[in-house]
Amino acid sequence: MAHGTDRVRLAVLALCGCLAPALVLAQERARIGLNGEWQFRLDPAAGGEAQGWHSPGVPFPDTIRVPGCWQAQGFGEPAGNLRNHYSGHAWYRRTLSIPAAWRGKIVMLRVGGVTRRAAVFVNGTRVGEHDGFSTPFSLDISDALRPGADNTIAFLVANPGTAVTESPDAQKANDPTGMFNYIGNWGGIHGNVALEAIEPEWIDEVAVEPEVASQRVRFRLAIRSRESGPAHPARVEVEVDGRRASATLSVRPGRGAQADVTLAMPGARLWSPDDPHLYTASIRLFSHGRQRDRIEQRFGMREIAARGSVLLLNGKPLYLRGFGDDNIEVLTGVPPASKQVYLERLRLARSFGFNAVRFHSMTPMREYFEAADEAGILVMAELPVAYTMYLLPHRDFLRKELERILRLHRNHPSFLSLAFGNEFNLRWLKTEQERQTFRETVEEFYRVGKSIDPQRLLLSNDGYVMRPTDMVSLFRDPPGDVPAVRHEFGNYYCSLPDISLIDRFTGVMAPSWLEEKKRWVERSALQELYPTLLRNSQRLLHLGHKYQIERARMLREFTGYHYWLIVDFPGGTGEGDSWEEGWFDYFWRPKGVTPEQGRELNAAVLLIAGAGVNDRTMWNGSRKRIPVYVSNYGDADIQSGVLSWQLLESGRRVSGGETAGITAPLGEVSRIAEIEVEAPSGDSARQLELVITLRSRQATHVNRWSLWSFPREGLLKNAGIPVTARVKWEGLRRLYPFIQDGQPDRKGLLITSVLDDEAARFLHSGGRVWLLADRAQFGRAGDAAFFPASGGALGTLVRDHPALAGFPHEGFCDLQFYNLLEGAWNFPLDNWPRELSPIVGGVRTTSSFLSKRKDLSKTGYILEAKAGEGRLLVTTLRLRDHLDEAYPEAVYLFDRLLRYVAGPAFDPRVEAGEEHLRRLLVR
Numbered sequence: 001m002a003h004g005t006d007r008v009r010l011a012v013l014a015l016c017g018c019l020a021p022a023l024v025l026a027q028e029r030a031r032i033g034l035n036g037e038w039q040f041r042l043d044p045a046a047g048g049e050a051q052g053w054h055s056p057g058v059p060f061p062d063t064i065r066v067p068g069c070w071q072a073q074g075f076g077e078p079a080g081n082l083r084n085h086y087s088g089h090a091w092y093r094r095t096l097s098i099p100a101a102w103r104g105k106i107v108m109l110r111v112g113g114v115t116r117r118a119a120v121f122v123n124g125t126r127v128g129e130h131d132g133f134s135t136p137f138s139l140d141i142s143d144a145l146r147p148g149a150d151n152t153i154a155f156l157v158a159n160p161g162t163a164v165t166e167s168p169d170a171q172k173a174n175d176p177t178g179m180f181n182y183i184g185n186w187g188g189i190h191g192n193v194a195l196e197a198i199e200p201e202w203i204d205e206v207a208v209e210p211e212v213a214s215q216r217v218r219f220r221l222a223i224r225s226r227e228s229g230p231a232h233p234a235r236v237e238v239e240v241d242g243r244r245a246s247a248t249l250s251v252r253p254g255r256g257a258q259a260d261v262t263l264a265m266p267g268a269r270l271w272s273p274d275d276p277h278l279y280t281a282s283i284r285l286f287s288h289g290r291q292r293d294r295i296e297q298r299f300g301m302r303e304i305a306a307r308g309s310v311l312l313l314n315g316k317p318l319y320l321r322g323f324g325d326d327n328i329e330v331l332t333g334v335p336p337a338s339k340q341v342y343l344e345r346l347r348l349a350r351s352f353g354f355n356a357v358r359f360h361s362m363t364p365m366r367e368y369f370e371a372a373d374e375a376g377i378l379v380m381a382e383l384p385v386a387y388t389m390y391l392l393p394h395r396d397f398l399r400k401e402l403e404r405i406l407r408l409h410r411n412h413p414s415f416l417s418l419a420f421g422n423e424f425n426l427r428w429l430k431t432e433q434e435r436q437t438f439r440e441t442v443e444e445f446y447r448v449g450k451s452i453d454p455q456r457l458l459l460s461n462d463g464y465v466m467r468p469t470d471m472v473s474l475f476r477d478p479p480g481d482v483p484a485v486r487h488e489f490g491n492y493y494c495s496l497p498d499i500s501l502i503d504r505f506t507g508v509m510a511p512s513w514l515e516e517k518k519r520w521v522e523r524s525a526l527q528e529l530y531p532t533l534l535r536n537s538q539r540l541l542h543l544g545h546k547y548q549i550e551r552a553r554m555l556r557e558f559t560g561y562h563y564w565l566i567v568d569f570p571g572g573t574g575e576g577d578s579w580e581e582g583w584f585d586y587f588w589r590p591k592g593v594t595p596e597q598g599r600e601l602n603a604a605v606l607l608i609a610g611a612g613v614n615d616r617t618m619w620n621g622s623r624k625r626i627p628v629y630v631s632n633y634g635d636a637d638i639q640s641g642v643l644s645w646q647l648l649e650s651g652r653r654v655s656g657g658e659t660a661g662i663t664a665p666l667g668e669v670s671r672i673a674e675i676e677v678e679a680p681s682g683d684s685a686r687q688l689e690l691v692i693t694l695r696s697r698q699a700t701h702v703n704r705w706s707l708w709s710f711p712r713e714g715l716l717k718n719a720g721i722p723v724t725a726r727v728k729w730e731g732l733r734r735l736y737p738f739i740q741d742g743q744p745d746r747k748g749l750l751i752t753s754v755l756d757d758e759a760a761r762f763l764h765s766g767g768r769v770w771l772l773a774d775r776a777q778f779g780r781a782g783d784a785a786f787f788p789a790s791g792g793a794l795g796t797l798v799r800d801h802p803a804l805a806g807f808p809h810e811g812f813c814d815l816q817f818y819n820l821l822e823g824a825w826n827f828p829l830d831n832w833p834r835e836l837s838p839i840v841g842g843v844r845t846t847s848s849f850l851s852k853r854k855d856l857s858k859t860g861y862i863l864e865a866k867a868g869e870g871r872l873l874v875t876t877l878r879l880r881d882h883l884d885e886a887y888p889e890a891v892y893l894f895d896r897l898l899r900y901v902a903g904p905a906f907d908p909r910v911e912a913g914e915e916h917l918r919r920l921l922v923r
Contacts, residue, residue, distance in 0.1 A: 028294045030102065034094065034153070034193040040064035042075060043089040043156075053091050054121035054154035060093060066193055067112065067337040069186040072508035080163065081572035083510050087162060087185055092155040098195075100148030105197040106226055109139045112191020112337050113365060114157055115181060121154040131397065133180060134363045134384055135404040136191055159187030164574040167850050168387045169428070171574060176394045178361030178384025178422075179327040180334075183573050184508070190334035191365060199292045200226040201251065203236070203285050208299040208411045209455065212314050216264050217301065223249065223285060224256040234287035238263055240279050251287060270314045271300025271413040273355035274604075276376035278413070300373065300413025304457060306470055310667060311483040311559045317667025319553075319633035320378065320485055320560025321602040322356030323349060323583065325364075328567050330586045331507030335365055342371035345588055349566065350375055351595035352583065353602025358462065358473070358485075358562040361386045361422045363405050372414035379414050380473075380562070381405065382462065385421025388428040388438075395441055402445055406453040417471060418456060420445050423463035442466055463487050478557050486552055486561035493544040494580040494793040495537040495591060496843060496856070499530070504587055513571030513578045520856050525834045526843070529797065533843050536812035537795030538592035543613075543815065544787045545583070545593075549601050550608045553631040556669050577847065577854040579791050600703060605634040607692050607703040613786075614822075616705070616815045617889045619712045621681035628673045628692060630664045634699065638664040641696040645675050647707070648689040654680050662694060679709035685892055687808040687816075708808055708816040710892040719902040722748030726759070727772060731883040735891065736898070749902050753880070755920045763917075766869035770901050771920065773825055773876045784824040784861075784876075786817070790849040794859075796842035803839050803862065803873075803900040807893055813840065813861075816889050817877075821861065825876035829858040831919075836910045838863035840877075862897070865912035872912065873901045874920070 039060035041053065052058055064073055076086030098107075109120065115133040119126060122144035130137040145151055161175035163185045171177075180186075205222035219238050231253070237246040238261045245263040269277045278298050285293040305312045312318060329335055336342075342364075349357070356378040363381040372379050383398050383405075385391050391398065402420070409415050420442060426435045442460045446468045449458045460466040462473040471483045478484030499518040505511040521530045545563070552561050568586050571578035583598070584590055590598075610627035618624050628645075632638055641662035647654045655678050664670040677690060688707040693700060718738055722745035725732055732739060732751075744750040749768040752759050763769045788794050796813040798804065813821055817840075826844060829836060838860035847854035864873045875897065882890035900906055 030099075030105075030197040032096070032098075032195040034096075034195065035066055037063050038066050039093040040070070040075075041091045041093075042086060043091055046089045046158075048089065048091050049119075049156060052124070054093065054152070054156070055124050056093070056095050056152045060091070064092065064188070066092070066189045067191050067334075068332060069115065069188040069190055069334045069508075071184060071186060072331070072333045078510075080165065081509050081512050081570060082163070082184055083508055085163065085184065086187065087159055088187075089156060089158045090187060092157065092189060093152060094154075095150050095152045098145055098147045098149065098151050102145075102197045103147040104200070105142070105147075106140060106200050106202065107142045107145050108196045108198065109141050109153070110136070110192075110194045110196055111138070111189065112136045112193065112367075114155070114189050114191070115186050115334065116159045116161075116175070117157070118189075119156040121152075121156070123151055132401050132404060133176075134178075134401050135408060136366055137404075155189060157188060159185055161185050164386075165572070166574055167576065168574060171387065171389065173389040173393045176384050176397055177386050177390055178382065179359065179386065180362045180384060182326075182361075182386060183328070183570065184333050186333045188334070190337065192337045192367075201234075201285065201287060202293040203283055203295050204256065205407070206283060206295070206297050206411065208281070208297060210299065210301045210303060212268075212270060212301060212303040215266050215268055216262055217299070219261045219263070219281065219283065219297075221259045221261065221283070222256065223251055223259065225251050225253045227253045229253055232287060234285060234292075236261060237284045237286070239282045239284075240265070265301060268301040271302040272313060273350070273376035273378060276300070276374060276413070278373055297411060298370075298373065299411050302413045304416060304455070306457070306483050309478070309480050309483055309557065309559065311471070316635070317633055318559065319604065319631070320356040320562075321354050321604075322358055322378075322380070322485070322560060322562040323354050323566040324360060324488060324562045324564040325357050325362075325566055326360050326569055327362055328565075328569055328586065330505060330509040330511075330570060333508045335368070337365060337367055339367040339371050342368045343375060346371050346375035346377045348584075348588065348590075348595075349377065352590075352593075352598030353600075354563075354566075354598075355602075355604075356380065356416065356560065356562075357566070358382075360462075363409070363418070366408070369409050369412040369414055373412050377414055378416040379412075380417045380419065380459075380462075381409075381415070382419040383421050387422060388424050388426070391421055391424070391441060392434065392438060399445065399448060402449060403452060406449060406456060410453045410456065416457060417459055418449065419459035419462050419473070421461050424461035424466055425464060439466070443468060473562070480557060483559045484557060486558055488564040489552065489561035490544070490548050490563045490581065491787065491789040492564060492579065492581055492791050493541055493548075493787055493789060494791055494845070495541045496534045496793045496795045496845070497578060497580055498534055498585060498591075501585060501587070509570060511570070517856055524830070524858060526858075530843070532811070533795035533797055535592055535795075536797060536842070537793055539812060540787070540794060540796070541581075541591065542593050542597065546601055547613050547787065550606070553606050553608060554629065554669060571854075576791075576850040576852050580793060581791070603701065603703075605638075605694075605699070605701045606631045607694055607701055609690065609692065609703070609705050611705065611707075613815050613818050616707050616818070617887065618677075618679040618707060618709045619888050620679050620683075620686075620709050621712075622679055622709075624677045624679075626675050626677055626690075627671055628675060629669055629671050630694060630701075631669045632664045632666055634666065636698060637666050638662060638694070638696045638698070641672075641694050643673050643692065643694050645677075645690065645692045647677055647679075648691060649680065649686055654688065662696075677707070679707075683711045683714050685710045685806055685808050687810070706815060708889060710888040712888070715891075715895050716899055716902075719749065719898070721745070721768075721902055723751065723898075723902060724748060725751040727751055727753050727880070729880060729883070735883065755917070760917065763870035763872060764868045768871045768873075768901060768906065770873045770875070770897070772880055773827065773874060773920075784821055784826045786813075786822040788844065791847055791851065791854065792845050794842060794844045796840070797838075798840050799837065801839045802905040803864070803897055804893075805896060805900070807896050813842075819882055819887055820877040820879065820890060820893070822878070824861065824878050826857075827860040827863070827874065827876045829860050829863070832912070832916055833910050836863065836865060836912075864906070864908040865910055865916075866908045867912050867917060871901075871906055871908055873897065873906070
């Protein structure tokens with residue numbers, strides 16, 4: 001097992017927060033931070049305890065930084081996409097001096113997290129164990145410590161099991177598994193570590209229960225005592241912003257006591273994602289005539305409740321504009337133990353309009369909750385149950401994690417809900433007895449959770465309806481009696497892989513999936529074009545964001561979504577090849593979208609135009625009636641609002657209008673107007689922008705959509721050469737009566753839907769052939785999708801070419817191509833001459849759901865080639881299906897192409913060999 005390189009260590013240290021303060025619970029508690037360098041030794045044979053490796057006399061060959069995982073610091077051998085991987089036992093050891101002043105104190109070892117299991121030794125004595133990688137833990141090590149001398153602390157850490165590589169339906173539930181340890185079976189001390197000295201009578205637990213309606217907050221306190229003697233009186237005092245309240249209690253040494261303190265908070269500022277105001281409570285314990293302990297507890301005045309299917313925050317309807325997080329840490333493996341890192345990430349997410357996050361089968365670290373409290377992000381956490389099969393084998397472990405999670409994180413106002421796992425599909429279980437036991441376990445977990453934290457929303461799972469549950473997370477069809485959010489929302493649209501990121505992978509993961517795609521790009525001679533294709537795929541992804549979110553906001557039965565995902569997901573795991581579905585890349589950098597564009601989509605108050613993605617084109621001079629809706633989850637009802645709209649061309653106002661007296665109730669989707677948009681007249685096609693604005697006393701809300709208009713007049717009257725069509729297509733003859741049936745003229749143009757022997761002979765004799773490829777003839781009917789779903793990606797490129805003269809585009813297929821491209825034929829060009837660059841085409845991924853490989857493929861929708869003396873134009877777009885009045889874009893594009901292929905500019909430069917034409921030939 002080799003120690004890793006310096007570059008891996010540096011990459012890890014950049015994110016792991018090694019110098020961050022560790023678990024400060026009170027200003028007046030003495031503390032020694034233990035982050036930093038520790039002695040380290042792997043123990044493959046698991047015999048270190050018997051050999052006394054917890055003692056300082058045994059040499060350790062390596063050092064390691066805490067916090068962090070050992071794989072990310074170079075320990076282990078290459079495995080899959082991991083530069084280093086090791087499963088087994090390992091030792092951490094550190095010797096330090098403990099102050100003499102700590103004599104008589106209770107000394108707690110505070111550990112932010114270990115994966116998976118830990119045993120702790122102090123001066124050779126085993127002082128405790130912990131099995132629970134989702135949660136921090138504390139151990140009382142007072143009896144084994146020697147104040148005023150050097151002391152040796154050692155951890156024996158084990159991460160049994162293997163990394164997940166099989167698809168979900170084939171995984172074995174040998175060890176508890178969630179997204180924390182899904183990409184890699186991480187090992188090590190991943191949380192901040194510290195020693196803390198406290199009085200032998202101390203404040204052990206605090207539960208903060210805000211009561212917004214009554215403007216007060218209740219503190220439930222647990223006091224512990226390790227002193228001897230009879231019961232004695234004590235007092236606890238709580239102070240918040242100069243307000244004080246206290247309670248007296250009787251403490252029994254060795255057993256402790258409970259106390260409730262209620263503090264009035266008149267006029268309290270409420271916590272919400274838009275105003276994440278936090279209060280700090282100073283809590284003091286007094287006994288024996290002096291202060292024994294003091295801690296500070298942050299909290300927010302907020303209440304979450306459900307009223308039927310409505311989710312309420314502080315009494316107002318709440319819409320969760322959430323993102324999904326799969327714990328994707330390509331540098332450090334484990335999540336960084338740094339509040340600052342999370343603050344930066346969550347503030348970035350807030351700048352894009354998100355107000356919530358759902359963690360897939362994972363609960364984040366304490367530092368994450370602290371950052372979410374400040375940034376204003378609601379956290380939906382889960383037990384580490386990646387899929388159905390992981391629950392029953394680890395029921396006892398998970399119940400303990402459930403209890404610890406609720407106790408540790410219940411005071412964070414950002415903590416919205418806890419689910420018991422991901423996608424509980426009972427069909428994956430083999431017997432009805434298993435299914436019954438499963439349901440009983442969910443019911444038990446619900447009862448346990450409510451007994452600890454009655455105010456927390458508990459979900460049986462994310463993905464399916466299973467009772468009991470306070471809320472559901474579903475793809476569709478919510479039950480209607482509890483709030484519902486859209487589960488893993490967004491149809492898993494992806495952008496193309498960004499091969500420019502390869503050099504940024506300086507940590508635990510080696511981006512082999514990107515390197516493979518880079519080799520394909522080089523073999524395909526696309527090095528210069530690929531950045532443009534990538535950027536256009538990101539533009540398409542953002543169009544998908546807008547399309548999906550606006551559709552979701554029209555669904556009154558849902559109260560939010562979790563857009564899947566916030567960052568891209570790497571290849572080589574149980575999820576197959578990579579999923580570049582993130583709003584941001586692997587390193588939390590936005591993918592071609594600005595915060596302003598994100599906020600416009602992820603708005604609390606969202607304007608929605610009734611023109612769908614298939615209804616964005618018009619004839620010049622025509623009018624289109626467009627209903628306008630508003631999904632209002634702002635601060636209040638909209639009353640006496642003013643709706644205005646304008647149609648812009650290149651930023652210049654073409655037309656517009658205004659409607660006053662707009663009303664929209666809070667928590668509703670309301671139809672507020674119907675506007676009539678008139679396209680400009682003239683003989684040129686145009687790209688337009690519809691901008692709708694709603695102004696009220698509270699705020700101004702804006703949204704925008706692209707439209708395209710095309711001239712109705714001016715179709716080609718005479719081609720100048722004979723044109724023959726062998727297509728049974730009535731619309732063609734109606735629009736172009738000069739097109740004839742029969743045998744093509746040797747100097748003319750043949751329009752055909754199949755390239756049969758006769759058409760091939762005409763082509764080789766020097767004729768012009770326009771192949772309007774019939775998808776059914778090639779067995780690929782409808783394989784193209786404008787928005788490739790389930791992990792697919794498409795980057796299109798529209799060339800400035802005479803064939804498209806006058807057709808408006810910005811270099812890629814925007815929604816003016818939606819009806820033409822959806823259900824068309826992806827014409828594969830991988831085996832055609834590399835020099836052949838389609839007029840309209842691109843690069844796509846060829847994949848299915850959870851594919852182990854997502855290969856890249858060149859595709860064409862409009863292309864031209866020489867064939868001996870002949871000239872060939874191939875189109876696979878759905879021109880034939882849409883050549884009528886309802887589709888101006890199809891009529892206009894067909895006319896542009898007809899002019900080109902029948903005119904003098906039609907002069908392809910790249911030769912299509914016989915082997916290429918044979919692929920098109922239909923016999």
